[in-house]
Amino acid sequence: MARSEDKAVSLFPGRSPDRSRARPSVPRWAVVGIFVILAFGFLAEARAFLMPATLALLLFFVFVPFRRLLSRVGIGPSGAAVIVTFGLLLTVISLGYAISGPIGSLVQSSDQIGARLEERMQAIRENFRGIEEAAAKIDELADGDTKDGEDAPATRVTTNDAATTVVETSDGPAASATMTTTPAVPEPDGTVRTEQDIEVKVDATAGPTTMQQLVTLGPEIISQIVFTLVLLFFLLSSGDLMYLKIVQSFDSMKDKRHAYLALREIEDSLGRYLGSITIINLGLGVAIGLAMWAWGMPNPLLWGIAGFVLNYIPYIGAMLGTVTGAVVALLVYDDLWYPMMIGLTFLALTSLEGQFVTPLFVSNRLRLNQVVVFATVALWAWLWSVLGMVVAVPVLVVVRVLCEHIPGMEKLGNFLAGEAPPALEDEDEDSARDIVEAGDHAADSADATVLTAEAVEEPPDTSPVPRA
Numbered sequence: 001m002a003r004s005e006d007k008a009v010s011l012f013p014g015r016s017p018d019r020s021r022a023r024p025s026v027p028r029w030a031v032v033g034i035f036v037i038l039a040f041g042f043l044a045e046a047r048a049f050l051m052p053a054t055l056a057l058l059l060f061f062v063f064v065p066f067r068r069l070l071s072r073v074g075i076g077p078s079g080a081a082v083i084v085t086f087g088l089l090l091t092v093i094s095l096g097y098a099i100s101g102p103i104g105s106l107v108q109s110s111d112q113i114g115a116r117l118e119e120r121m122q123a124i125r126e127n128f129r130g131i132e133e134a135a136a137k138i139d140e141l142a143d144g145d146t147k148d149g150e151d152a153p154a155t156r157v158t159t160n161d162a163a164t165t166v167v168e169t170s171d172g173p174a175a176s177a178t179m180t181t182t183p184a185v186p187e188p189d190g191t192v193r194t195e196q197d198i199e200v201k202v203d204a205t206a207g208p209t210t211m212q213q214l215v216t217l218g219p220e221i222i223s224q225i226v227f228t229l230v231l232l233f234f235l236l237s238s239g240d241l242m243y244l245k246i247v248q249s250f251d252s253m254k255d256k257r258h259a260y261l262a263l264r265e266i267e268d269s270l271g272r273y274l275g276s277i278t279i280i281n282l283g284l285g286v287a288i289g290l291a292m293w294a295w296g297m298p299n300p301l302l303w304g305i306a307g308f309v310l311n312y313i314p315y316i317g318a319m320l321g322t323v324t325g326a327v328v329a330l331l332v333y334d335d336l337w338y339p340m341m342i343g344l345t346f347l348a349l350t351s352l353e354g355q356f357v358t359p360l361f362v363s364n365r366l367r368l369n370q371v372v373v374f375a376t377v378a379l380w381a382w383l384w385s386v387l388g389m390v391v392a393v394p395v396l397v398v399v400r401v402l403c404e405h406i407p408g409m410e411k412l413g414n415f416l417a418g419e420a421p422p423a424l425e426d427e428d429e430d431s432a433r434d435i436v437e438a439g440d441h442a443a444d445s446a447d448a449t450v451l452t453a454e455a456v457e458e459p460p461d462t463s464p465v466p467r468a
Contacts, residue, residue: 081236
């Protein structure tokens with residue numbers, strides 16, 4: 001068979017193949033950028049499937065050591081899967097039953113709570129009336145217009161031969177009023193009837209209520225929980241099949257061993273991290289429940305469960321709990337002192353846990369870059385809402401472990417690490433720290449160039465000098 005170059009010569013005898021001309025190559029960053037955009041779009045569109053599947057996979061790595069422990073006492077993979085899945089199901093049912101009563105009472109009294117909250121906000125607004133009046137005066141001086149009251153609702157009038165339609169839109173829920181008038185028609189005797197038939201239709205379209213949203217989200221949440229538990233059951237009941245298939249996908253024995261060790265380190269890291277965080281969150285939930293009971297807040301059990309669950313979401317969970325506690329306290333107490341103190345109590349307990357308790361019980365190897373953690377939580381919240389915030393840090397732990405075992409990704413794993421990153425084979429950690437500390441004292445880039453040059457001793461050039 002002739003080669004392609006020989007064919008080109010035979011087809012075009014007057015030409016020779018130009019081997020020096022290279023095909024234009026697509027920049028690598030463009031391909032990577034397109035892949036990232038498509039990946040994020042896929043994650044957002046397939047969230048209904050990927051959220052429970054990701055949660056089931058994370059729980060599989062967490063409970064694999066427990067399955068091995070049960071196998072040593074004679075319980076097979078299927079029995080271990082039944083124990084784990086039914087245990088998680090009972091936990092979810094117990095938590096749902098514990099919060100069903102307080103949440104039901106809140107839903108039943110939602111109208112009174114809304115009125116009370118509006119009353120409290122009006123009282124707070126009265127306290128700042130002077131500031132609002134000063135701001136209004138500044139606006140009048142800046143715009144040159146005097147506003148006696150609220151702006152009138154926008155009105156749009158359309159006319160035709162048959163009727164006149166008036167549409168008014170207010171600042172509240174979307175509403176429209178349509179008035180149809182029948183034009184005056186002359187009678188047979190020449191007289192004109194002055195009476196007209198007027199028909200007014202008002203169409204007020206409001207958004208879905210809180211109860212409607214809960215009814216809509218209820219079946220979706222239940223279906224995702226069931227899907228997660230069923231998938232977890234099949235993963236655990238399969239025994240070592242998943243590990244075996246992953247290891248078999250590699251060629252050399254060295255790669256097979258590295259793959260298996262990476263899987264074992266993922267389950268160890270996730271187990272230690274989630275186990276430590278769960279125990280810490282349990283203690284935090286008890287402390288928050290007792291603090292809310294001491295302040296006289298309603299349903300301290302609900303506050304304890306909320307503190308336990310929200311603390312799985314770094315940073316954002318503490319902010320949500322603080323704001324929610326302060327808002328609910330506005331409905332319970334008449335002055336502003338108690339709401340402020342209750343919000344600060346929630347914030348103080350979560351800050352104490354984050355700054356002292358968690359660093360004490362979570363090993364240095366499991367700590368992550370705090371900036372990366374916050375950005376990751378925000379990203380997964382945008383992609384997968386609340387569940388995305390919960391699984392963000394466990395997924396980040398898995399990614400960091402994989403970076404330590406995949407050649408060429410060690411620097412990414414070092415970037416994801418916290419205060420004590422793992423040492424890299426091609427980078428001296430002490431030298432990198434000396435460079436950063438020396439450059440930190442520089443006022444500008446020119447000073448940084450001088451100071452970092454003093455901190456780094458360049459190795460002598462031992463390359464042979466080319467002969468003339």
